[in-house]
Amino acid sequence: MKKGKKLTRNQAEMIKATGFDPEKWLVVKNLHDRMEIVHRETGNIRVIAK
Structure with missing residues (x-):
């Protein structure tokens, strides 16, 4: 599983x-x-278009 980083405000x-x-x-x-x-928690990956 890839490690994620904390979100910025944007x-x-x-x-x-x-x-x-x-x-x-x-x-x-x-x-x-x-x-x-x-x-x-689940590790599901989603892709969001900008």
Whole structure:
């Protein structure tokens, strides 16, 4: 499993806008067109388009 990093304020707002709870997600990759996030407890990975 990839290790995630704590969210910045802008990243948390983007995750909240997609309907996810920012407190339960960590950032794995932050690219210019998408952001990969991983769930803190289950390890599920999601991709969010910017």
